Amino acid sequence: MKSSVIIFPGSNCDRDMDVALKKFGFKNQMVWHNDAEIPKSDLIVLPGGFSYGDYLRCGSIAAKSKIIKSVVEFANTGGLVLGICNGFQILTETGLLTGILQQNKYQKFICKNVHVKINDKENKYFKNIKKEILSLHIAHNEGNYFCSENELKFLKDNNLIAVTYCSKNGNESEEYNPNGTLKNIAGIFNKDKNILGMMPHPERMIDKYLSSNDGSFFFENLFENLK
């Protein structure tokens, strides 16, 4: 199974993602933003970080980079594209995912453990996953998801809200919303569910010495589903 992680200037979770993908069986390659083509891949990952310094708006310059055309082409032909944190922001900026990510409600960077509920398993990312709720980690300043009412209806009607913030028992009340995001949304799919963007970092939770091991479920499962 081959994966590609795109490195933009300012990406800083690229290595972590590379470590995680390799740990769970992927043959991963790193691709530089100025390359025109992406090698043959089963999965493309846009990692976290501050692409192009997040100048202008988070992810906006990356969305216009040379490599992104190939990412869009790959996605449009049904290829799997995963965007974590800044990667999610880039996906909304390219229009591959609907909505926007605004500054956190309390105008602070937030780095903490959170729980997220998996809302849909009819997709390559979460099909057969052994857990309903994952303990993951967020670290962002702009993770406050927002979209129009029509867009939200579209997301709901098509089961495209992938993961939502919740308590460890699955309670999705406002108390467990870390950043003011709409309907506790932590991650969404595109219509065909081949593109997933989410704020939490599964790649930081891949062994028992870290504050959670739940990222392992995510990657293990993804690998199995792609086999």
Added chain:
Amino acid sequence: MKVNEKIAIDHGLKKEEFNKICDLLKRTPNLTELGIFSAMWNEHCSYKSSKVHLKKLNTKGKKVIQGPGENAGVIDIEDEDAIVFKIESHNHPSFIEPYQGAATGVGGIMRDVFTMGARPIANLNSIHFGSPRHPKTKNLLRGVVKGIGGYGNCIGIPTVGGQTSFDESYNGNILVNAMTLGLVNKNKIFYSKAAGINKPVIYVGSKTGRDGIHGASMASAIFDDKIEEKKPTVQVGDPFTEKLLLEACLELMSGKSIISIQDMGAAGLTSSSIEMASKGNLGIELNLNKVPCREKKMSPYEIMLSESQERMLIVLENGKETEAKKIFDKWNLDFAIIGKTTDTKKIELFFDNKKVAEIPINILAENAPVYNRKWKKTKLPQKIKFNKIIYKKLKITEVLKKILGLPNISCKEWIWQQYDHTVMGDTIQKPGSDSGVIRVHGTNKAVATSVDSSATYCYAHPLTGGKQVVCESWRNLISCGSKPIAITNCLNFGNPEKEKNMGEFVECVEGINEASKFLDYPVVSGNVSFYNETKDKGIKPTPTIGGVGLIKNYEKMITMNFKKNENLILVVGKTEGHIDQSVFAINILSEKKGPPPVINLFNEKNNGETVLKLINGGFIESAHDVSLGGIITAVSKMAIKGKKGFKLNKLKVLINKFDYYFGEDQGRYIIEIEQKNLSKVQKILKDNSVHYDEIGNVTENKVIFDKEPILHIDDLIEFNKHWLENYMDN
């Protein structure tokens, strides 16, 4: 403009210093040259008041690869691995412009570390603010925290630990000390010493602007009412560029083209070029027209003194220019050949085809003024006889409630949740612990690190305080199961021209040295920040110690949170009930006088090594050192972290219970052990002549003291959790 004595004094030089310059040059310097002298001879760059005392520090040890004198210290952590680390102050700029001051402090210290070829793996900070009631404190704190986070988060280096305190002595001078650790292959360390003649001198990174001109001189002066006017001397940081610079430098370093490399920090191009030439006993020639400038018509004076951030100076091997340029082009960074090394042993600057400065290097470096300033010893204060009748009115639970909620004791989550502390995927102990612990990527090893300072003790008796900080750092590292290796120090003091302040410095350094020697815990890098004074009011002496220790197998790491009901709680080390200068004395009894707790280095070492033995033997479930607030505060924090309760038995010792529980005797740890291990643990402690008290046990959630009302662990969490967030949100 013709230079005269007045202009020299405006540059922060003393009259005698100006005369010395004229004598050494055998002429009057021109303005550019004067600027260079003022940058090299100020306190910040020349260490002129501290040098004679710093020389005495214990800087050698088996694990020391590089001690002070380079961009950062380097220690051996076995195999091919070494850790490069240093702490540095950014106090003055952070007070004037908290966001940029703190951000560029973080940026600067990271550059010091990656200049040596190391990839940064952890950041820490020690930040000190004025009284919470002071009108400036809240904004300064908010700005500093945002600045530290803004820079470190963007680069993607986890901030794994820190320390925050409030004290009115910082009302006019906050302290912002930033520390970075980097990992390097011990055979691939880069140094700043230039070698060889006619080698190209390369400028890389950001363009040079007019920001930060005279930053180092500003950091060498006391503040007055007009300090806000100095805003233009504060540098502006761009973490994105620093990230690119980091990657580009590490890429270039993986080849063999660099002879020497130096970041442009304080005093920018001036100090970096002079330092490289001075260490290599060479000369250097620069064509300032070649320096990439951000603004038009910058003069040689401005170019040499700018402190624009994210810049590096490199001496390359001949013929490697194209190869190197390719890397910097890839990362979209400026790359310019601006000069060459020479055999003249002078710095020679050219601008518009004219020579605009020519100074022998040795005059700037070795002939810089050195002062053995007058200083006054601080007498050990008399012990206070506390009136035990007051104690009768106190309840332990109420005192504990108050102490857990004090600004200096309460939970600092509001701060560290704004720092990315998990990026790089190796943080196995987060902020809020005794030490931050990060794994050495891809190995079984981990590095523990902490920052500590105790201004209260240092102010009461500098000699004892100096020793105490080193011991506390050592204990924090031991508590997580690491073997302490070496320290870096950031020496924050008032005005060295005042005998009292100078005395505080001299005696703190002496204390640090004594403890460092006894514990075989050498100082490998550091920085001095004097003139932390505003309108005649100086800060309390605040030496900050950053420690680094090694855990050979991270599976054996210990955390401080209580683990299991019924487990026993022991105090390792002897409790005498020293109340003077304790949190209890100051905040509950309102008594600020008296001596700080005594440091017994023999016990400190013996207790620490024995705890480490117990940890390595697998006998300890959790451990925490006893510091501010004494035994009961330490036990409470372990309970809060583990969300467990505890029961403390009736005291078996003949010490008043308040003195016992709130006293701040040194050299102590709280350990949690399983019942079944008690006899083995007792034997090891006895065999090593270590005093211990068995004080109670862990419970599910009740907090029980003899005869006092029963609390729930949630009560303790409430007492401890909210002070800072309430303060910041209101």
